Amino acid sequence: SGISAKAGSAKIAVRRKFKSVRKVSDAFYFADEDYTTEYEKATQNQKAVRDQAGIKDQLQPPQFADAMLEILSGADAQSSDALLAAMDELPESVYSLVEPKIDLERIVRIAAILICLYVVGAVLSTFQGWTMATVTQKVSRRLREDISKKINRLPMGYYHHNSTGDVLSRVTNDVDTIATSLNMSVGTLVSAVTLFFGSLVMMLLTNVVMAVTGVLSTLLGFVLMLLIMRRSQRHFSRQQKNLGALNGHIEEIYTGHTVVKAYNGEAHAQAQFDEMNANLCSSNFKAQCLSGLMMPIMSFIGNFGYVAVCVVGGAMALNDAISFGVIVAFMLYVRYFTQPLSQIAQAVQSLQSAAAAGERVFEFLEAQEMEDEAGKPTALPQVQGKVEFRHVTFGYEDTDTTVIHDFSAVAQPGQKIAIVGPTGAGKTTLVNLLMRFHEIQQGEILIDGISTKDLSRRAVHSLFCMVLQDTWLFEGTVRENLVYCTPGVSDETMEKACKAVGLHHFIRTLPKGYDTILNDQVSLSQGQKQQLTIARAMIADKPMLILDEATSSVDTRTEQKIQAAMDQLMEHRTSFVIAHRLSTIKNADLILVLREGDIVESGTHDQLLQQGGFYAELYNSQFEQ
8 A cells, every 4th residue: 555556567567477476475565554554563562573573584684685686687677667666665664675785984984094004004114114224224333333443452363363354254244244134134023023913812812712723733833943043053154154264265365466376376276266165155055045944834834724724613613613704814814823924934034144144243342352451551751762671471372382582682762773683583573562562471571661561552652653564555645644643744744754765756746746546546666665654654753663674675775765864763763673684784773683582692783793693694694695
């Protein structure tokens, strides 16, 4: 009675075409006003509701929706239009069963939340990358600064036992490895650990049995990962050690490249390089191969956990312990739980390289330093220049050989002391002890009555100008090399020193004179380099002077010119001269003749020649044919 005539005709047409679908007639019957009134009365009485339960069951949305789909699938266009028009006239309680349920407002709200989450995720990822880059670069800079300071605090003996290339490898390669590994792995590790524990919490909150299943299935992966890490770590350490040895070999061969060429040593050097390179390749392969096993193992463990959760979840669902939705949720949770394990394995692989590099860096930083001299004076107020050696005995570290035996001597202020002797007699060692490059085992050295042990090394170094046989120039201008660490030097003083050693004219011929940068494009002979270092000592103008074969690389004419300049420089200065050309020390105030670490003779040049001893033998050997 509540349906229009149009709906009635549609009902007749559909019934005629689908007589077998009795649900249709029942559905339209339920739309009558009589039923609606009857149903409303039934809801007011609890007993009447139970009596009408059979009718109510026919109103279930799945049955009514199936009936509608069955009708529409076989109806013609006219019948379908009539049916849809009739449905628009249905009561709200019936029409709501088939009305489309699309909540656009909720969809928009969810979309907005997702957009916000994605934007926040992008911002956090950017912040994480910036933070890690900042932290790693600060860490690497701090490590380099600590290494640089450590280099100045290490005793000279350390560099006798470690190659320059190995030290350089620790400063460059090892520090870079630490920075790169931290930048690549720490961010990934933090994200993976967060996702790992987050998924674990959600699993425990959802179902404890399923959570235990997922955890136990991945426990094997942790055990295997720990075993692999334990075996591969030694190969990572060996890799960094072999890399340092290879760098040391390359630095050594490159420095002596001329000698290698002169002696046709290319094949021998190449054989050594190939051996070191093979060792590096072997250790690198073993380290990467073992650590590379972690990724596929963790992927297998992830799949195994996925299967375990599905099997256990299916068995529990058959027993009505959990619903199918819990299984679907755990399938996602297990993926989120095992995915971080692969990321953790990858991060651990990178951190192993960092650990091996860090081991070498901190081994260098923990090396034994020279004693702290914070309480010792850093300068002497007035320096007279008296130097006294009292029963000095010395032997190099890690050796049982004594180089200097009970050495005693006195240099008065302003005297020129020459130290001569055959190769290996201990001449350079004696000067190194005077400069406190090494610590003596017995005895003491006094400057103006004060033991060098009671002075800081900085104070001792400030008393001496030192010119060595091995010259050292750095990449910089000629001016910077001449006034190295000497403040307030005028151009007049600098030019005067260069004229004294015969170098001023050559410097004026350079493209920019004293502002010419000394690099590979400016070729200097060994003699010119030595002239620069002598001029540097003259400019420093310190109270005492040490010359260790300072003119060994210059010709005789230049040597005579430099010798005259040095004689002026040594006036009123206590000077120690080591020379193999005995003709350069004829005017020395005192000549000390060393042999196997002992003073065998001492005196002036004429006195020693008259004695006809070991010095006379050395001097006369220069003129023998």
